[in-house]
Amino acid sequence: MKTIGVIGLGIIGGAWAHRYSVAGQLVGTWNRSPKPSAPAWKTSPAEVAAAADVTQIVVADPAAVELVLKAIVPALGPGKYVVQSSTIDPESSARFQAMVQATGAHYVECPFTGSKPAAEEGKTVYFMGGAPADIDAVLPLLRLVSEVQFTIGTGEQAAAIKLAMNLNLAVQMEALSESLTFARKAGISDETYFDVLAKNAGYSPLAKMKELKLRAGNYDPQFSVKHMHKDMRLASATAGCADYPLLEAVRERLKLAEARGMGDADYCALIRLLQQGD
Numbered sequence: 023m024k025t026i027g028v029i030g031l032g033i034i035g036g037a038w039a040h041r042y043s044v045a046g047q048l049v050g051t052w053n054r055s056p057k058p059s060a061p062a063w064k065t066s067p068a069e070v071a072a073a074a075d076v077t078q079i080v081v082a083d084p085a086a087v088e089l090v091l092k093a094i095v096p097a098l099g100p101g102k103y104v105v106q107s108s109t110i111d112p113e114s115s116a117r118f119q120a121m122v123q124a125t126g127a128h129y130v131e132c133p134f135t136g137s138k139p140a141a142e143e144g145k146t147v148y149f150m151g152g153a154p155a156d157i158d159a160v161l162p163l164l165r166l167v168s169e170v171q172f173t174i175g176t177g178e179q180a181a182a183i184k185l186a187m188n189l190n191l192a193v194q195m196e197a198l199s200e201s202l203t204f205a206r207k208a209g210i211s212d213e214t215y216f217d218v219l220a221k222n223a224g225y226s227p228l229a230k231m232k233e234l235k236l237r238a239g240n241y242d243p244q245f246s247v248k249h250m251h252k253d254m255r256l257a258s259a260t261a262g263c264a265d266y267p268l269l270e271a272v273r274e275r276l277k278l279a280e281a282r283g284m285g286d287a288d289y290c291a292l293i294r295l296l297q298q299g300d
C-alpha cells in the first residue's frame with residue numbers, strides 16, 4: 023500500500039491522521055498552527071509531500087488549499103498523488119488539478135461527508151472525482167478512514183456534489199431549528215417533539231444526528247457554522263445559483279450566526295438565533 027501524509031490537522035484531518043498512523047501508513051503531517059506532537063509531524067507542507075506517495079489536504083477553503091498547493095508543488099512529480107478533501111467550488115477544483123498535473127503528479131478531488139464522529143470511527147463517506155486509474159491508486163488508503171466511496175465523475179463534479187449535499191443539510195438544519203423552536207413555544211417537551219418527529223416523514227439522519235446536541239444545547243463543533251457559511255457562499259457564487267431562495271435565506275442565517283460570534287460553534291447553533299429573537 024502507498025504511504026500518506028495529511029496537511030491540515032483540524033477536526034477532520036486530526037482524526038484521519040490518527041487512523042492512518044494506527045494503520046502504519048502515515049509518514050507526514052503538517053498544520054498551519056504548529057502541532058509538533060501530531061504523529062509523523064513535519065515542519066513544512068513540502069516535507070510532507072516529499073515523504074509521502076499520497077498527500078491528502080483537508081484545510082478550510084479554496085484560498086487555504088491554494089497556499090498549501092503552492093508550497094508543495096516543488097515536492098510533487100510523477101508517481102506522487104494529491105487527494106484534495108477540503109470542501110471547495112468546482113472552478114477551484116479544475117484550477118488545482120491543473121496545478122498538480124503540471125508537475126506530472128496525479129490529482130483526485132475527494133470531498134467527503136460524515137463529520138467528526140464518522141472521521142474518528144473510520145466511517146467517512148467520500149465523493150471521488152478524477153481519472154479512474156488515479157482513484158483506484160488511492161482507494162486502499164482512503165478505505166482506512168472511510169466506509170463508502172462514491173465515484174462521481176470529474177473533479178469538478180465531485181466538488182459540486184459536496185456543495186449540493188451541504189445546501190440540503192443547511193436548509194434542513196434551519197427548518198429543524200424553526201420547527202423545534204415552534205414546538206417549544208407551544209410548551210411541548212423536547213422528548214415528545216423528537217418521539218413524534220421519529221415517526222414523521224420529515225425525520226432524517228440529520229435530525230437523528232443532532233437530536234442530543236439540540237436537546238442539551240451542546241454546540242461543540244462537529245461541523246462549524248463558519249465552514250457551512252463558506253460552503254453556502256461558494257454554492258451561491260456558482261454560475262446560475264445566485265438567486266436560489268432557500269440557499270440565499272440560509273446563507274444569510276449563517277452569516278448572521280457568524281457575525282454573532284458563533285463561527286466556531288456547530289452549525290446546529292443556528293437555533294440560537296431564534297432563541298435570541300432573530
Ligand code: NAP
Pocket residue numbers: 030031032033034035053054055080081082083085086087089090107108109110134135136137138244245246249250253
Ligand atoms: P477545522 O477544524 O476548522 O480545520 C481547518 C484546518 O484548515 C486547520 O488545520 C487550519 O489550520 C487549516 N487552515 C485554515 N486556513 C488555512 C490557511 N490559510 N493555510 C493553511 N491551513 C489553513 O475544519 P474541519 O472541520 O476539519 O474541516 C476541514 C475541511 O473539511 C473544510 O473545508 C470543511 O468545509 C470540510 N468538511 C468538514 C466536515 C466536518 O464535519 N467537520 C465535513 C465535511 C467537510 P489552523 O489550525 O492553523 O487554523
